Amino acid sequence: MTAAVFFGCAFIAFGPALALYIFTIATEPLRVIFLIIGKASEGLKSINPDETAPSMRLLAYVSGLGFGIMSGVFAFVNTLSDSLGPGTVGIHGDSPQFFLNSAFMTLVIILLHVFWGIIFFDGCEKKKWSALLVVLLTHLLVSALTFISPHYGINLVSTYIIMVLMGIWAFFVAGGSCRSLKFCLLCQDKDFLLFNQRSR
Amino acid sequence: MIFPSRDFKVLSGFSSDLEARGVLCSPEPGTPQGRAMLTFMASDSEEEVCDERTSLMSAESPPPRCCQEARQGLEDGENAAQWRSQDSEEDLDDADRYVCSGVPGQPLGLEEELTLKYGAKHVIMLFVPVTLCMIVVVATIKSVRFYTEKNGQLIYTPFTEDTPSVGQRLLNSVLNTLIMISVIVAMTIFLVVLYKYRCYKFIHGWLIMSSLMLLFLFTYIYLGEVLKTYNVAMDYPTLFLTVWNFGAVGMVCIHWKGPLVLQQAYLIMISALMALVFIKYLPEWSAWVILGAISVYDLVAVLCPKGPLRMLVETAQERNEPIFPALIYSSAMVWTVGMAKLDPSSQGALQLPYDPEMEDSYDSFGEPSYPEVFEPPLPGSPEGELEEEEERGVKLGLGDFIFYSVLVGKAAATGSGDWNTTLACFVAILIGLCLTLLLLAVFKKALPALPISITFGLIFYFSTDNLVRPFMDTLASHQLYI
Numbered sequence: 001m002t003a004a005v006f007f008g009c010a011f012i013a014f015g016p017a018l019a020l021y022i023f024t025i026a027t028e029p030l031r032v033i034f035l036i037i038g039k040a041s042e043g044l045k046s047i048n049p050d051e052t053a054p055s056m057r058l059l060a061y062v063s064g065l066g067f068g069i070m071s072g073v074f075a076f077v078n079t080l081s082d083s084l085g086p087g088t089v090g091i092h093g094d095s096p097q098f099f100l101n102s103a104f105m106t107l108v109i110i111l112l113h114v115f116w117g118i119i120f121f122d123g124c125e126k127k128k129w130s131a132l133l134v135v136l137l138t139h140l141l142v143s144a145l146t147f148i149s150p151h152y153g154i155n156l157v158s159t160y161i162i163m164v165l166m167g168i169w170a171f172f173v174a175g176g177s178c179r180s181l182k183f184c185l186l187c188q189d190k191d192f193l194l195f196n197q198r199s200r
Numbered sequence: 201m202i203f204p205s206r207d208f209k210v211l212s213g214f215s216s217d218l219e220a221r222g223v224l225c226s227p228e229p230g231t232p233q234g235r236a237m238l239t240f241m242a243s244d245s246e247e248e249v250c251d252e253r254t255s256l257m258s259a260e261s262p263p264p265r266c267c268q269e270a271r272q273g274l275e276d277g278e279n280a281a282q283w284r285s286q287d288s289e290e291d292l293d294d295a296d297r298y299v300c301s302g303v304p305g306q307p308l309g310l311e312e313e314l315t316l317k318y319g320a321k322h323v324i325m326l327f328v329p330v331t332l333c334m335i336v337v338v339a340t341i342k343s344v345r346f347y348t349e350k351n352g353q354l355i356y357t358p359f360t361e362d363t364p365s366v367g368q369r370l371l372n373s374v375l376n377t378l379i380m381i382s383v384i385v386a387m388t389i390f391l392v393v394l395y396k397y398r399c400y401k402f403i404h405g406w407l408i409m410s411s412l413m414l415l416f417l418f419t420y421i422y423l424g425e426v427l428k429t430y431n432v433a434m435d436y437p438t439l440f441l442t443v444w445n446f447g448a449v450g451m452v453c454i455h456w457k458g459p460l461v462l463q464q465a466y467l468i469m470i471s472a473l474m475a476l477v478f479i480k481y482l483p484e485w486s487a488w489v490i491l492g493a494i495s496v497y498d499l500v501a502v503l504c505p506k507g508p509l510r511m512l513v514e515t516a517q518e519r520n521e522p523i524f525p526a527l528i529y530s531s532a533m534v535w536t537v538g539m540a541k542l543d544p545s546s547q548g549a550l551q552l553p554y555d556p557e558m559e560d561s562y563d564s565f566g567e568p569s570y571p572e573v574f575e576p577p578l579p580g581s582p583e584g585e586l587e588e589e590e591e592r593g594v595k596l597g598l599g600d601f602i603f604y605s606v607l608v609g610k611a612a613a614t615g616s617g618d619w620n621t622t623l624a625c626f627v628a629i630l631i632g633l634c635l636t637l638l639l640l641a642v643f644k645k646a647l648p649a650l651p652i653s654i655t656f657g658l659i660f661y662f663s664t665d666n667l668v669r670p671f672m673d674t675l676a677s678h679q680l681y682i
Binding site: 073142147 | 321327618619620623627630631634672673679680681682
């Protein structure tokens with residue numbers, strides 16, 4: 001267990017979340033507050049100097065990210081600090097991939113929380129109770145899958161599949177469409193380009 | 201201390217020192233902005249430190265522009281946190297949206313909206329330094345063994361906690377707390393008396409001695425311990441040069457002029473050093489009881505009509521003076537409207553970016569003692585000119601920094617060394633800070649900054665350490681995720 005393991009696992013687990021934070025939240029003080037508090041108060045919601053009131057989707061995204069980060073951090077940070085210290089992994093017959101598996105699991109949990117947050121908020125708003133139920137059940141399913149560790153293969157692969165499905169669902173719930181995705185990938189999205197120009 | 205606009209009188213946070221000398225704030229006569237500077241008074245013994253607990257201070261807006269009341273809060277004694285986020289005074293862009301609460305026919309919601317609008321930015325401007333201070337403290341605690349070793353206690357906490365029974369230990373910690381709090385109250389009252397009888401020079405000198413000790417002696421000790429931990433050799437001439445440069449630049453930045461960022465960095469380092477001293481020398485149970493008691497005292501001192509803090513504020517208001525200079529961390533968005541010159545009095549380390557947009561520039565609290573600044577900074581300059589320069593900023597007293605860091609550092613230092621507990625306390629303090637700012641915007645009067653954060657911090661610490669930690673440990677060791 002070395003610094004390499006420490007940094008590697010840390011970035012695997014928290015890299016995407018940190019990137020999401022830096023690129024989408026850190027620049028907006030209001031969103032940072034949402035992240036810390038978890039839900040916005042009415043007063044904070046109505047204040048935003050540059051744009052219209054933060055939309056429900058933004059709130060869903062930020063609170064999903066907040067919950068995800070907290071959950072990931074609480075689950076993984078003690079393991080991470082142990083990885084710096086002396087020791088041998090798996091000396092008693094456990095899998096030597098302990099840290100790596102924990103890191104990937106943490107990553108997928110964080111991303112899942114973001115997607116679940118978006119879907120859940122949307123379900124609450126549109127009163128789609130089936131969405132809420134599915135979110136709840138998939139969460140339970142993912143947690144139950146972790147019970148079968150150390151069979152990492154099934155555990156991780158199925159959880160990642162669930163994450164991809166949730167991600168696609170959240171994308172469509174948040175208003176994306178195949179067309180907008182195509183525009184984005186081909187850099188033809190005029191609104192996005194204009195927005196970037198403006199903010200410079 | 202928070203004051204948004206330069207026109208505002210500065211409320212300086214002042215905290216009486218816990219250990220020995222108190223922190224004296226040298227009142228800055230004159231400048232309406234009232235930059236107060238606070239320096240530490242060195243104590244005789246090396247253990248004693250003057251601690252300034254600062255509180256969030258609020259400032260009032262001057263009548264012409266804004267109908268919001270300006271109020272000077274003087275924070276004396278422990279933590280008087282008065283904070284006002286309403287400095288949303290002048291925003292050129294929204295100049296016409298400015299509403300005086302007294303103006304009939306104007307929607308009140310607009311004013312509140314503007315208030316909250318800047319409240320969010322102020323909250324973030326406070327999050328960053330508080331987070332940095334806590335990071336420094338936690339990093340030091342986790343790596344340098346010196347600060348977690350038990351090497352005696354301060355004279356303010358004479359009762360030992362090495363007792364055979366739990367009841368005795370509890371009693372000793374309560375007695376320690378009583379002694380500590382009475383020292384604080386006494387220093388606060390002493391400060392009020394000094395201020396009332398205008399012993400400004402005395403206070404000022406005291407503060408300079410305090411910051412000298414902090415910047416040189418404690419830095420030397422800290423550097424020595426860090427070098428020992430990493431087994432790095434440093435010869436005495438290099439050490440002398442390093443400490444001398446650090447301390448001298450610090451004194452200049454804090455008490456005179458300097459770049460704002462440097463000043464903020466020094467203030468954060470000073471707060472971290474103080475917090476480390478407290479973490480090292482306060483016995484465990486005493487530390488927690490003291491934290492709780494300080495919050496209660498802060499609440500009482502700020503909100504009670506006869507509280508020392510309130511009396512200080514009223515005195516300062518009567519004299520139309522800036523309140524005691526305190527060690528205050530300041531981060532201000534200075535914004536001028538077409539004004540080419542800046543008043544020298546408010547200079548300090550004021551940076552001048554100054555586009556009409558809000559720029560985060562940091563105002564230095566350190567308008568150090570400018571004896572010549574007594575009257576409005578620009579002699580002959582009309583009030584209107586001053587009003588055009590606006591500075592919206594947040595000033596948070598260092599005492600608040602210190603106690604937040606003590607809480608988080610103690611959480612990191614305790615036996616289990618659990619990161620979950622540390623993070624939970626960190627988040628709790630930030631939530632408390634956010635709520636305090638929100639409450640301030642709602643109530644529009646001075647509120648103490650410590651109670652909410654420390655209460656949340658204590659609740660989170662004990663519940664996480666005793667309930668969450670064993671649970672999460674088991675989950676993590678079996679790689680179960682919930």
